[in-house]
Amino acid sequence: MALIVQKYGGTSVGSIERIRNVAERVAKFKMLGHQVVVVVSAMSGETNRLIGLAKEIQKDPDPREMDVLVSTGEQVTIALLCMALKDLGLKAKSYTGWQVPIRTDSAHTKARIEDIDDQAMRADLDAGHVVVVAGFQGIDGENNITTLGRGGSDTTGVALAAALKADECQIYTDVDGVYTTDPRIVPEARKLDTITFEEMLELASLGSKVLQIRSVEFAGKYKVKLRVLSSFEDAGEGTLITFEDNHMEQAVISGIAFNRDEAKLTILGVPDKPGVAGSILGAIADANIDVDMIVQNVGSDGTTDFSFTVHRSELKKALEVLDMVKSAIGAREVTGDDKIAKVSIVGVGMRTHAGVASKMFKSLAAENINIQMISTSEIKISVIVEDKYMELAVRALHQAFGLDARPA
Amino acid sequence: MALIVQKYGGTSVGSIERIRNVAERVAKFKMLGHQVVVVVSAMSGETNRLIGLAKEIQKDPDPREMDVLVSTGEQVTIALLCMALKDLGLKAKSYTGWQVPIRTDSAHTKARIEDIDDQAMRADLDAGHVVVVAGFQGIDGENNITTLGRGGSDTTGVALAAALKADECQIYTDVDGVYTTDPRIVPEARKLDTITFEEMLELASLGSKVLQIRSVEFAGKYKVKLRVLSSFEDAGEGTLITFEDNHMEQAVISGIAFNRDEAKLTILGVPDKPGVAGSILGAIADANIDVDMIVQNVGSDGTTDFSFTVHRSELKKALEVLDMVKSAIGAREVTGDDKIAKVSIVGVGMRTHAGVASKMFKSLAAENINIQMISTSEIKISVIVEDKYMELAVRALHQAFGLDARPA
Secondary structure, X not given: OOEEEEEEOOOOOOOHHHHHHHHHHHHHHHHOOOEEEEEEOOOOOHHHHHHHHHHHHOOOOOHHHHHHHXXXXXXXXXXXXXXXXXXXXXXXXXXXXXXXXXXXXXXXXXXXXXXXXXXXXXXXXXXXXXXXXXXXXXXXOOOOEEEOOOOHHHHHHHHHHHHOOOOEEEEEEOOOOOEOOOOOOOOOOOEOOXXXXXXXXXXXXXXXXXXXXXXXXXXXXXXXXXXXXXXXXXXXXXXXXXXXXXXXXXXXXXXXXXXXXXXXXXXXXXXXXXXXXXXXXXXXXXXXXXXXXXXXXXXXXXXXXXXXXXXXXXXXXXXXXXXXXXHHXXXXXXXXXXXXXXXXXXXXXXXXXXXXXXXXXXXXXXXXXXXEEEEEEOOEEEEEEEHHHHHHHHHHHHHHOOOOOOXX | OOEEEEEEOOOOOOOHHHHHHHXXXXXXXXXXXXXXXXXXXXXXXXXXXXXXXXXXXXXXOOHHHHHHHHHHHHHHHHHHHHHHHHHOOXXXXXXXXXXXXXXXOOOOOOOOEEEEOOHHHHHXXXXXXXXXXXXXXXXXXXXXXXXXXXXXXXXXXXXXHHHOOOOEEEEEEOOOOOEOOOOOOOOOOOEOOEEEHHHHXXXXXXXXXXXOHHHHHHHHHHOOOEEEEEOOOOOOOOEEEEOOOOHHHOOOOOEEEEEOOEEEEEEEEEEOOOOHHHHHHHHHHHOOOOEEEEEEEOOOOOEEEEEXXXXXXXXXXXXXXXXXXXXXXXXXXXXXXXXXXXXXXXOHHHHOOOOXXXXXXXXXXXXXXXXXXXXXXXXXXXXXXXXXXXXXXXXHHHHHOOOOOOOO
């Protein structure tokens, strides 16, 4: 008998029929003698509907009330799923975030889980119940409803698995696992049977939508065995996220991620003296704008050019901040560009294989794709290219690194 | 400075625009220096939508999960109303039932309020917040979400007014007060400036939809000053429910209520011996069917006929029960009739004025309306008539008792 946490996203519970399907899958695991905790998102479309209502009332809706509002989405799903489970003759009990309770900090709309009390859930599990928990939500120290932000249901699933010391956390989604890259861009993309936790973390942070990054961080911190599976197909073991760094058996590169979410800002003719980068980024941080890649070119005439990327939706705000910073630091010009894309290759094999970067750059050059910025970590290389070349770059790299074929 | 509790029903918060209107009305009271607690229902249609989802899954939905599900309706409204209040520059804070907390018993879908903790609300009121509470919901001793049943938001409003010792509880609805009868049936129906608590209680129990009966009981028990007003018109003081029995200034009859919610059952040829009525009603009660009017005719041949009314939706079930009882008690025949209506006249003046009943019966006879059953209390007389005569009966009585004109 194992204790399994299963998480189903909005598409997987998007209709009454799909909720029934989830109940039937849960029933199968229960019949095998397992204890099952199910975490669900709001039915697809519901969260956006609620946010739409809020924005009709307040341009910038109050965060505390936003959490009260959107947390109803998951509450509807837990009730309906419990009804479906009971309709199959199973014992089931729903839990909102505050009923668990899942304690978080007070950062409304993007709260972080601080503590989970597993006592009530465990008693229900031991009494033979399927426990159904609302994802994405919690309660702070003053009894306020909080939410973990978009994709937070993954994090709830992993955090519950950690708190309950579950044998496995299964993330059911609309794809049957983690792919070398998005099959919609590269038809030859291949499902991975396993991927290391670090690679998954990089992929998630680089724009792969399969798993929410904080859930992967959580899984890493608490060594939760995580598996990505399809909620629509019964076949297959999905992709297991492993903690063994068995790169000997792995390809050099495991996957290619990409996104068009970013915009690039450049300040030209910045006086090349200590503290300038700090002034620029300090002003950006004060405006609550997150920065991703940062590049500074060494200057020859006593000035330097300084570039960084932000989320595309924040380009306008960031440009306004830089316009003010420009005169303060005596820079020449500020430019912004949202016609960019980020393409990244990820793989723990990179650590021990030289020449990965040069192979990447050569592959792109062979397609005449100009690289605007480069950023690297131990197991990933990201480049910024003009956005119209994104698909071409992904396909070229997928082939160059042998991802089209099964690794040796 | 007064402390006012305002309750807005589903129609009053049925759209974003209407929620804005409610916020503006609340703002006016706040500007006058009052402390305001607002209780809201789910947006109109929302509760039925949720119940519809549940019934798609389970024919007879699990009551605990039903409460988890439908309580989201009011939770959406409190969040949206707080946003609208904040958009007007007011301080506002929403409370779900469990956040107050409003403690109830564990009777899911029809729980009763046991206790309200006013501490958190009072602190927020003193800090200048408008407090917005989800109607209709509470929490039981085991942290389960409960609901008070249909119309329960009125009860929440009155119970909060009692707990906070509010100066007035204002029930905003789609009519501008309590009428002598439904103006859709009798165009001459007149709005009452005041009505006694007892009359209101009878009217509510007899099918007037203006106030939910348990809220009136609650108001009576805790002497809450209750006022019914329109949420769509600004003019008028509505109808105040008073505790003074000032019938000297009142008409004999205050109002006429009616409904088509009931069905009549009759057992013919019942052996006329002690305990028979008990056996019949005991069997009905065991089947969880509520009985309203009961009439037993004295028999001449050693048998008697026994009639009672139940909610129309329970006629089939009640007939099945009676068919079993019939043979057990040796009765001759069981009949059921759902083509009936109940018409009632209500007024504290009845206590001191003789002849009210005969005047009622004569008025109906003058219209050739046959009376099938009669039931009386100190301040009301109800009759069962064939349902096609209901409107005619109401109009005849409205005129006969001088309700068309202003009372002397």
